[in-house]
Amino acid sequence: MAFFDGFYLNFIKDNRWKYIVNGLGVTLRVTLFAVLIGIAIGFVIAIIRSTYEKTGKLKILNFLANIYLTVIRGTPVVVQLLIIYFVIFGSVRIDKVFVAIVAFGINSGAYVAEIIRSGIMSIDPGQMEAGRSLGFNYIQTMWHIIIPQAFKNVLPALGNEFIVLLKETSVAGYIALEDLTKGADIIRSQTYSPFIPLLSVAAIYLGIVMLLSFLLKKLERRLRSSER
Amino acid sequence: MKKFLCLAAGLLMIASLAACTSKKDELVMATNAEFPPYEFHEGDKIVGIDVEICQAIADELGKELVIEDMAFDSVITSVYTGKADLGAAGLTITEDRLKNINFSDPYATAAQVIIIKEDSDIASPDDLVGKTIGVQLGTTGDIYAEDIEDATLERYNKGFEAVQALLQGKIDAVIIDNEPAKVYVSQNDGLKIVDEAFTYEEYAIAIAKDNTKLLDDVNAAIKKLKDSGKLDEIVAKYISADN
Numbered sequence: 001m002a003f004f005d006g007f008y009l010n011f012i013k014d015n016r017w018k019y020i021v022n023g024l025g026v027t028l029r030v031t032l033f034a035v036l037i038g039i040a041i042g043f044v045i046a047i048i049r050s051t052y053e054k055t056g057k058l059k060i061l062n063f064l065a066n067i068y069l070t071v072i073r074g075t076p077v078v079v080q081l082l083i084i085y086f087v088i089f090g091s092v093r094i095d096k097v098f099v100a101i102v103a104f105g106i107n108s109g110a111y112v113a114e115i116i117r118s119g120i121m122s123i124d125p126g127q128m129e130a131g132r133s134l135g136f137n138y139i140q141t142m143w144h145i146i147i148p149q150a151f152k153n154v155l156p157a158l159g160n161e162f163i164v165l166l167k168e169t170s171v172a173g174y175i176a177l178e179d180l181t182k183g184a185d186i187i188r189s190q191t192y193s194p195f196i197p198l199l200s201v202a203a204i205y206l207g208i209v210m211l212l213s214f215l216l217k218k219l220e221r222r223l224r225s226s227e228r
Numbered sequence: 229m230k231k232f233l234c235l236a237a238g239l240l241m242i243a244s245l246a247a248c249t250s251k252k253d254e255l256v257m258a259t260n261a262e263f264p265p266y267e268f269h270e271g272d273k274i275v276g277i278d279v280e281i282c283q284a285i286a287d288e289l290g291k292e293l294v295i296e297d298m299a300f301d302s303v304i305t306s307v308y309t310g311k312a313d314l315g316a317a318g319l320t321i322t323e324d325r326l327k328n329i330n331f332s333d334p335y336a337t338a339a340q341v342i343i344i345k346e347d348s349d350i351a352s353p354d355d356l357v358g359k360t361i362g363v364q365l366g367t368t369g370d371i372y373a374e375d376i377e378d379a380t381l382e383r384y385n386k387g388f389e390a391v392q393a394l395l396q397g398k399i400d401a402v403i404i405d406n407e408p409a410k411v412y413v414s415q416n417d418g419l420k421i422v423d424e425a426f427t428y429e430e431y432a433i434a435i436a437k438d439n440t441k442l443l444d445d446v447n448a449a450i451k452k453l454k455d456s457g458k459l460d461e462i463v464a465k466y467i468s469a470d471n
Contacts, residue, residue, distance in 0.1 A: 086389075091396040093360075176362070176382040176393070186383060189301035189366030192328040194309050 010196045016187050023183030024204060030100045030179065031166045037105025038165065042112025045069070047142070049113065050120040054128070055138075065113070072110035078171045080107055085175040096177040100169065108165050115157045119150030152223045159216035163209050170205075180204060255291040257282045258312035260300040262386050264411040265466035266318040266431075269297075278316040280462045281335060281453065282433070285314075288449040299385060301366035304329055307434045313442060315434030318405055320368045330437055332446045334430035335459060340369050341409045342422040343394060343402040350401055352424045359400040362390030369403035372427055391416065407467060 011017040045065045052062035072080070081103040089099060123146050131141030173182035184197040191197070259278060261267045267276035274295050286293035296312055307315040308328050318338065321331045344350045350359065358378040363370040365383040373381055382399055384390040390402045391412045403426055404412075413419045433450075435443045453459040 086392060086396070093398050174385060174389075176384045176389070178383070182365075182383070185301055185365060188305065189370065190324065192304045192308055192325065194305045 006193055006196050009191050010187055010193055010200075014190075016190070019178070019183035019186050020180065020200065020204070023178055023180040023201075026097060026172070026178060027166070027169050027180040028208075029097060030104060030169050030172060030177075031162075033101040034104035034108055034165060034169070035162055037101065038108030038112045038161075041106065041109025042116055045109065045113035046116035046120060049117050051138075053121070054125075069110050069113065072107055073114075077104070077107045077168055078174055081171065082174060096172075096175055099175060100172045100177055100179075104165060104169055104172075107168075108161065111161050111164075112158065115154050115161060116150065118157075119154035120146055122153055123149050155216065155220050155223065159213070163212060166208060166212070167205060253291055254294050255282070255286045255289065255314065256294045256296060256312040257314045257316055258296050258298060258303045258306040259315070259317040260303055261295075261297040262388060263300075263318050263405070263408050265407055266405075267316075277336070277462055277466050278318065278431075280465075281450075281459070282314055282316050284453055284458060284462075285433075285446055285449040288452065289445055300364055304366075304434055307436055310436055313435070313439070314446070318408075318431050319434050320429040321432050322368065322371065324371075325434070328437070329434045330440075330443050331432040331434060332443060333450050334432045335450050335454075336431040336463065338429055338431055339406045339425035340372060340403055340427045340429065341406045341425050343391065343404065343409050343413060343419055344400070344422060345394065345397075346418050346420050348400065350422060352422065353426050356401060360398075362393050362399040362402045364390060364404065367404070368427070368429060369405070373403050388412065391419070395419070 011020070045068065048058050048061045048065050052058050081100065084103045084106075085096070085099050127145055127149070128141055131145045132138070136144065169179060170181035172179040173185060176182075178186070180201050184201040187197040188194070257279075259267045259274070261269050261274045261276075263276070265276055266278045267274060269275075274297060279295065282295075283293050296306065298306065300317060303312075303315045303317045303319070304325060306312040315329070318336075319325070319331070320338070321334065325331070342350065342353065342356070350356065356373075356376050356379055359376075360380040360382065361373050361376065362382045362384055363373050364387045365385055367387075370381070370383055373379065382390070382393065384393065387402075387404050387408055390399070390404070393399050394402050395416055395418070402409075402412075406421070406425065409421055413421055433446055435446060450459075453462075
């Protein structure tokens with residue numbers, strides 16, 4: 001009975017379940033768009049860095065990319081989030097979901113860049129030479145030969161990064177954005193129940209991550225089917 | 229031998245974990261030390277009215293006061309789960325809170341006030357309808373602001389972050405306890421407090437439901453502090469009468 005009372009108090013009474021559902025929506029929205037931004041940034045940075053390492057070109061861009069990687073990977077995401085909200089978007093009234101997407105996207109981009117770069121560097125130089133000798137230029141070889149192989153190699157690491165990103169968004173409450181974790185915090189602040197709200201959001205995060213892992217595994221298997 | 233060593237190491241770890249819970253001669257006080265003048269960091273110490281009152285209670289009981297600084301919305305949960313003996317963080321007695329914990333006799337009266345920018349058109353609590361209001365998560369300001377019509381509520385983890393958002397024009401007003409409000413307004417240019425208070429309330433110390441012995445002890449200690457004039461002394465030390 002105690003459980004049902006607790007469930008009623010934490011979710012049914014005063015429509016408190018809305019904090020969880022709305023929070024989940026915010027968390028998923030932030031994660032999805034941050035992943036897209038992260039991939040876009042990461043891809044560009046990875047190409048710049050690996051091109052520099054392989055050919056010595058793009059020296060200035062490589063220098064800038066290195067600064068970006070150092071700063072973003074060298075500071076905690078909570079601090080970056082607060083800086084973007086309170087310093088960069090200082091005196092403007094701005095949609096907090098947008099701020100979170102930008103902050104987590106920029107953060108994720110740095111990690112994705114290194115993951116993709118490791119994939120590109122892992123491809124045998126002979127592949128590039130073969131592509132070039134067949135008449136492809138550098139960009140064509142990259143696009144048609146190197147990247148597809150690299151992508152397959154880094155997929156597990158990339159999936160891991162997205163899982164981490166989903167869970168990292170739980171600090172979005174610092175800028176008063178009502179994400180899933182903040183939803184539980186709000187319920188907790190009203191009902192003072194330590195268990196049910198926290199365990200519920202933990203279960204929700206776990207469920208999403210399990211679904212994500214399942215889909216990634218399927219994708220991996222499909223990409224591997226060409227190997228034999 | 230190896231197995232035995234592993235077992236011994238394991239037991240030692242468990243023992244050291246168990247040692248983390250509050251000891252008999254300690255009085256653990258849960259608070260959120262971002263709430264001047266009731267509790268705030270000064271140098272490497274946490275000081276304030278609540279801290280001194282709890283110190284006086286601890287002296288009375290012959291125990292050593294241990295302060296645990298945490299997020300405001302965790303204070304009551306800590307008391308409820310027994311992680312802390314006392315919760316003293318400018319806690320207002322509310323019905324919902326009483327369902328989970330006991331409160332001592334009140335030791336201070338306070339009000340929830342509205343902080344606005346000097347050029348704001350908000351002149352009374354009635355003007356808050358439809359505005360964006362910043363509060364600290366779990367405070368009484370948060371609870372009462374929920375009832376304001378059409379208002380958007382932004383719940384910050386810390387009071388000063390809400391004030392910062394107000395300064396930057398991200399929100400229209402902040403509802404918070406009057407004493408911290410005075411401190412925030414005096415520290416930041418361009419802010420003022422609306423004359424009419426939002427609500428009035430009383431602060432008390434939170435104690436776990438099953439710990440009636442401590443509740444009696446704390447009530448007795450508070451009564452003694454009130455009778456001897458020590459309570460007024462502590463309050464006067466932090467709040468000067470003219471502001």
